[in-house]
Amino acid sequence: MDSLGEETWDAVICGTGLQQSLLALALSRSNKRVLHLDPNDYYGEHEAAFSLQEAETWAAAHAENATAVAPAAGHGGLDSGNAAEEPKASSTGSEGEGTSHGEKPLGSEKTTADKSSLFINASVWKHPDAAARGLSFPRAYSLPLAPQIIHTRSKLLAQLVSSRAYRQVEFLAVGSFFVYDASASDSQAKLSRIPSSREDVFATRSIPARSKRSLIKFLKFVLDYDSEEQRPVWHELAEERLAEFLDTEFKLDANLRKYVLALTLTLDGHVTVKDGLATINRHLTSMGLFGPGFCAVYPKWGGTSEVAQVACRAGAVGGGIYMLDTRMNVNDTIADVNEISLNLSNGISVRATNLVTSQQEAAADSTTITRLVAVVDSPLPSLFEIIVEGAPTPAVAVIAFPSGSLPGIVEFNLDVPIYAFVHSSETGECPAGQSAIYLTTLSTPQATQRLAAALDALLKAVAAGSAEPATCLYKLQYEQSLSTRESLRTTRGKSSTFKFPSPSLSLALDDTGLDAVKDAWSLIMGDDADSDDTEYMVFQDREGVGDDNDDVYD
């Protein structure tokens, strides 16, 4: 252990979220000395995947609402109902909640790091008869806190392949996208599948011929919407709402507009023309790229959590040292501006040229989402059918509940959509015969009720009247917020501190997070970074092959 404190580390990375872990991967062939810590005793930070037991421990640690965690902050006395719904966990002045890894003296561990104000109001519910109804042992589950689908065009996949890390990750296909329509006559029709290709559009009976022509015209436009020829069509309207643009420019009817908006996975339903077209373009150009019938993939066993772990192993293979369950504090009493001095909670003191952490405080104006994770006792096979010949069996289905689409709670005057990702047991997140459902919506006053209603409606629609709807065995619910969206970087002398923003709330992996990883990499590499772009994350295989190949034992 002593050796850890002797030499100065080129980088101490704190936290094993996706960004920090990808940074470790990027540095894994650099000969830089890397110490990678996590205050938690698990990998993945805000993108971790949990067994049921871990989920319960985590929920207990994040059960507080915003008022409870910031009692002395001045706004704790606000209307408590409001504060709970719109958590504004403060980044300043909050004595009760240790929101940062770095600035607390050693000994105040109770309040540091492992309690971030990004997640609040967490709770767990178990069916009273759960075991008898099939809830398995805790480790049979691996439930991700923030599941994201990864479009096949994402730079992340290109980087995982070029860095050779992809071999340790199993990727599964994301299959059909559905839109929930409460007004459909029979229950079977309540989930309508969004056509995924031109052929699919023509084959879909539920769309009238005239609408099909408008839709095809729009799809063609989106494929090269950013060309010089097409840009004038939308440029002046870039900041307008996509839904209105679809109506006025392409005459898409209300139904088709719902389809298109669902594909954007917009959380507030008000996606702009500019962002919406970019997302739809990504969706369409990703379709078929890796094989027929799917546009996105999902890493088995818990999504980006698994990618983070594999990236950390690559860091370890490259010589990085790993410590979990280890907090650190910056020792400000050391005057040397060319080094950062750190005290670790295990008693070791280390010095580093660069310190990379992630922001743990929710920004005051942060968007907040409410998530509901549900384990149900049915494989829900109708959601995972193969639609295109030759396509792999999908393991993830996406169901969009457009604004105001839930019956019975219309009086809540809803105007935000709900999305449900349904994961089959092929994801390894639940045992065979069950499914894991991840519902997300913006945190509004009735978010909890709306999510419950959406889950209920989903299970009824899948059962389609023929059988009893699936039973929910286990639920985990929580709210998640954002830190400021910029990376924070401070340099003193030759030493620098870099703080990643918290993970994006978007339901599809957003490539902008990868740019921050590269920024941190450039900072640590300094002059060693080749200006040539191709070097970043491009590695050769590193495998040992036996030279006495054919050993035979009978």
Place this chain on the structure above:
Amino acid sequence: MASEDSLPVLKVLIIGPSGAGKSAYCDDQFDPESSTATIGIDFKMKKLAVRGKAFRLNIFDTAGQERFRTLSTSYYRGAQGVIVVYDISNRKSFLGMEKWIEEARSNASPDAVLYLVCHANPLPSSFSSSSYIAVSLILTTIASFKVGSKLDKVAAGGRAVSVEEGRAFAESQGAGFCEISSKTRENIKRPFVEVVDQIVQRPQLLSAATPASNSTALNLGSIGSGYASACPC
């Protein structure tokens, strides 16, 4: 023998405490050049035929993550065999076996084959037994590893765990057992052969090993060639 690509692939892990604390034995005799062989390898490949059937073994070591017990759950995914290693001269490493076996049991497939290995070479501090064995398995000669003792010598002085004790513990855990020396290469392949032999007898493990048997997993590798061809090299 069948062509390389169609061989069933078995994932075998080697885990156990790190070799730290034994550096006094051998640092001075250790050839630093050869140590680079163990650093920076994702996994080792080895072809092995057992009972007339050929397999490709992908052998993973702990990559130093055993040092502070930070092996990830993803490391254990899909492993059909886990070889747990302790040090013949270090009683503490033997006493820690129960925890390692428990970790392997709770993270790897419930059907995975467990095998206990007693390792008889003192190691430099930078080594874990896990990576040392993985590498020595695939090297034909390891003459450059000038480490001090061997199985027979250790028995005279440095042995801290008897064969009987090791074997009895392995039996109580339902694991196979042998003592090896990576220096003399005594028994060096035996754990792998016996693990594969056990895996062969568990069809539920083998079914996951056959290429293309899994219709849901995507082969990003073939897609990867698309990326690779875009690279100027």
